[in-house]
Amino acid sequence: MRIDVFSAKPHDLVFLQEAAQGTTLDLQFHEARLTPDTARLAQGAQAICAFVNDTLGRETLDVLDGLGVRLIALRSAGFNHVDLRAAQEAGIAVARVPAYSPHAVAEHTVALILALNRKTHRAFNRVREGNFALDGLMGFDMHGKVAGIVGTGLIGTVLARILTGFGCEVLASDPSPSAECEALGVRYVEMDELLGRADIITLQCPLTPGTHHLIDDVAIARMKPGVMLVNTSRGAVVDTIAVIRGLKSGQIGSLGLDVYEEEADLFFEDLSHSYIPDDVFARLLTFPNVLITGHQGFFTREALRAIAQTTIANITQFQRTGAALHPVQLPE
Secondary structure, eight states: OEEEEOSOOHHHHHHHHHHHTTSOOEEEEOOSOOOTTGGGGGTTOSEEEEOTTSOBSHHHHHHHHHHTOOEEEESSSOOTTBOHHHHHHHTOEEEOOOOSOHHHHHHHHHHHHHHHHHTHHHHHHHHHTTOOOOTTOOOOOSTTOEEEEEOOSHHHHHHHHHHHHTTOEEEEEOSSOOHHHHHHTOEEOOHHHHHHHOSEEEEOOOOOTTTTTOBSHHHHHHSOTTEEEEEOSOGGGBOHHHHHHHHHHTSEEEEEESOOTTGGGTTTSOOTTSOOOOHHHHHHTTOTTEEEOOSOTTOSHHHHHHHHHHHHHHHHHHHHHSSOSSBOOOOO
């Protein structure tokens, strides 16, 4: 069975080939992102493997259907970039990786929090220039602060465990409370209370119609002045223009992002010899209290190995039975 892997980076080759050892799968790797134009590279494939910034709208799916592709194996948990209705109409199955290493993303979230709080990124650059002045580097004790977690699935639960270990009071908002979080002492509250009380707000929720631009001008106005906001979930949970207004007014005291609403043309690419074509993103980079990483929260050895193993398991199960191990279906 031939599988064409799109948006393939060197680490994808290593971990997917390792996971596929002992199978009859023929993996073909393409550096190109999946689009309606590049989809034609999958001529002869029975399945394709896609990542978070690949385009899987109706136009791409029509091309894949015409080529005889019957499975889309996502090497990600999120599937908001897939037109599930078009896939269903074309008879193309969609599978995902529902969980890999919640520790990876939760720990990266804490790394952003600590770096923003103690201005580590700014201190690093100062010391390299021989500047050992402490002015402008003052942070705060995490102990005793109120942290608000929006979304307490696997990642949010691990994050709650870490933040309670710091001695934070942890508030949470989620339509399905976690018994493990409650056992840790996490208190579930309405979103308005979380926004108004939290010193640190982290976003760990999936992107759905209900969470699209969850953080907008109205939500920011309800936050405690000088709040720290960190998003390691999906970029479109945040209205970036509204956040820029919040940064300019001082309502948002610091911002940490590992995702960005329009990241598809930026993240996972080396633009260091070119320029950043996104003026909104470039504006974010001008703020000294903003720290952005390029969607690397998942990027640990353990997570990549788990993603590859689950992806290959989805494909081999489909090969044997016609149904993937972790299918994605249209909601009822």
